[in-house]
Amino acid sequence: MTLYQELQLNAAGSKALIRNAKTKKEKQRHLFIYVMKVFITLAFCMAVVTAYSIIFGPKNSIAGVVILLSLLVLRAADFGIKTTHGIGVIGLIFGILAAGPRLSNMLPSSWAFIVNGICMFSILILSCHNIIMSNHFTFVLGYLLLLGYDVTGKDYLMRVAALASGALISAMIFYKNQKNRVHKRCFSHLFSEFHLQGARSQWYIKFALGVSSVLLIASLLGLPRAMWAGIATMSTLLPFEKDSVYRIKRRLPFNVVGGLLFLGLYYILPEGIYANLGLVGGIGVGFSAGYSCQTMFNTFGALVAGANLFGPAGAVALRIVCNGLGASYSYIFDKGFRFIFGWLSCRLCPDAN
Template sequence: MKFYDILQMDPAQIRAMIAKTENAKEKRKLRAGMYARSFLIVVFAVLFIGIFTALFGSGNSAMAVSIFCILLAVRFVDYGYRIQDALVNMFIVFAILTFVPSLALPLPWPARWLIYFASLLVMLIMTAEKPHMGNGGLYTFAFIFLAGNPVYGQVLMQRAQMAFLGFLICACVYWHNHRSKDKKITFANVLKRFDLYTYKTQWQLRLALGISVLLCIFTVFHLERYMWAGFAAGSLLSDADVESNIHEKFSNRLLGVILGSALFYMIYRIVPARYYFLIGPVGGMCLGLCSKYTYKTVLNCFGALALAASMYGIGNAVLLRIFDTLAGIFGALLFFYLYDRFILHKFLPNRSYVSKKEK
C-alpha cells in the first residue's frame, strides 16, 4: 500500500490494519501515515480557515469552519444521484446555510421553527440519500453552528461571498471525484422515494424536526452558546442507527464532555498563558488519531473551550459546556421517545426490519 493511500483512510481503518498485520515495518508505516494524516489536516485547517477569515472577516469564521468540513466530506461522500443535479443542490444547500440561520433568528418562534424545519429537511433530502455515510450529521452540524453565529448587514454579504467561493471549491472537488457515479439516478428519483413508510424518510423527518424544535427551545429560553446544546442533540439524532445507538451515545457524550472539560481545565491552569494558542491545534491533532466517539468528544472540547475561556473565564466556560451538553442530550433523548411513541410507530410498526432492509 502506498503512503498516500494511508493518508486517505479513516483512523479506525488504519488502526484495524495495524491490529491485523504482523509485519513490524508495515505497522510503523501505518502509524506514520496516521500521524502524518492528522498533522496535515490540522495544518490545512489552520491555513484554510485562516485565509478565508482574513478575506471575509473574523465574524464569518463559523462559515469558514463549515466549508472546511464540507470540503473534507465531499472528497469521499457523494449525494447518491447524478452529478448535474448534485451540483445544483449543493448550491442550494450553501445558500440555505448562508442566509437561513441568520435571517430566521429574529422572527417569532413559530415562524423560526417552520423555517428551520423546512430548511433542515430540504438539506437532508438533498444530501443524505445514504444516511450511513454521515452527511446528515455534517450538514446539521453546519446549520447549528451558523445558527449560533448569526451575522447581518455587510458581514452577511461577506458571508455570502465566502460561501460562493467555498461552493466553487467544493463543487470542483465533488465533480472531480464523483462525476461518474449514479449517472442514471436523478434527484427526481430521490424525491419519488420520499415515503413516510420508509425508515430513511422517517430518519430524515425525525432529525429535521428534532433539531428545529430543540433549537427554537434553546433560543426562546436564551440558552448561552446554545449551539453547543444543538451539537450534542445532533450527534445523537443524526446517527443512522439511532434506535440501537442512542443510549450508548448519550452516555459517551456525557462522559466525554465531563472528562474533556476537566482535562482542559487542568491544562489551562498548568500551561503558561503565552501557549494557550497551541491547545486547540494540539487537540485537533490528537482528535485526528481517535476512532472512538468518547475520545473524539473529549478532544472536541479543547477547541470550543479555548475560545469560550477568553469570553467567559475558564470556570464559567467549563460549567457552560457541561450544562449545554446536558440540555442537548436530554432534549434529544426526550424528543426521540416522544417521536417514537406518537409518530414513528404509526408509520413503521416493524421499523427494525425496515431499517435493516434499507441498509
C-alpha cells in the same frame, strides 16, 4: 497499499493497519504515515480557515470551517444521484447555509423554530438520500455553527461571498472525484421517494423536529450557546436506535472529561498558549478512532471561544449543561416520536398494520 491510499484511511483504518502489521518495521512505517496524515490534515485545516479569515474577515473564519468540512466530505462521498445533479444539490445546500441561519436569528424564537426545522429538513432531503454516508452531519453542523456565530451588515455580505466561493470549490472537487460514479437516480428522486411510511422519511422528520425543537428550548431557557445543545442532539439522534443509545450514553460523560481536561490545561499552561488549546483538541480528534475520544477532544475548540466570553469555568459549565440537555432530550424525543408516529400510523393507515 500505496502511500496515497493509506493517507485516505480514517483513524480506525490506520490503527487497524498498525495493529495487524506483521513486522516491527512495517508497524513503524504505518505509524509514521498515520502521524504524518494527522499533521498534514491539521495543517490543511488551519490553512483553509486562516485564508478565509484573512480574505473575508475574522468574523467569517467560521465560514472557512464550514467550507473545510464540506471539502473533506465531498472529496469522498456523493449524494446517491447523478454527479451533475449533485452539483446543483451543493448549490442549494450552500444557499440554505447562507440564508437560513441569518433569517432564524432575525426572528422570534417560535418563528425561528419553523425556519430551522424547514432548513434542516431540506438539508436532509438534499444530502442524506444514502443515510450510510452521514452527509447530514457535515451540513447540519455547518448550519448550526453559522447559526451560533451570526453576523450582520457588511460582515454578512462577506459571509455570503465566502459561502458562494465555498460552494464553487466544493462543486469542483466533488465533480473531479465523483464524475465516474454511475447513478440511475436523479434530482427528482430525492423527493419522489419520500413517503411517510418509509423509515428514512420518518427519520428526516424526527431529526429536523428534534434538533430545531431543542434549539427552541435552549433559546427559551436563555442559554447563550443554544447551538451546543443542537449539536449534541444532532450527534445522537441517529437513524438507528442502537447507535443513538450508544452515543447518548457517552455524550455527556466525555464532555465532562473533556471540559475538566481543558480546565486543567488552561490553569497549568502559560497564558500565551491558551489559544493553542483548540489545536491540541484538533490533534486529539485526529488520533481518535472512537466517538468517546472524539467527543472529549471536540470540546477544546468550542471552549477556547467560549472562555473568552464566559471565562474558562463558565464555558465548561455551559458546555456541560448544553450537552446534557441535548443528549437527554434526544433520548426523550426519540421515544416520544416513535410512540406518536406509531399511533398516528395505526389511526391513519390501519391496513398497513
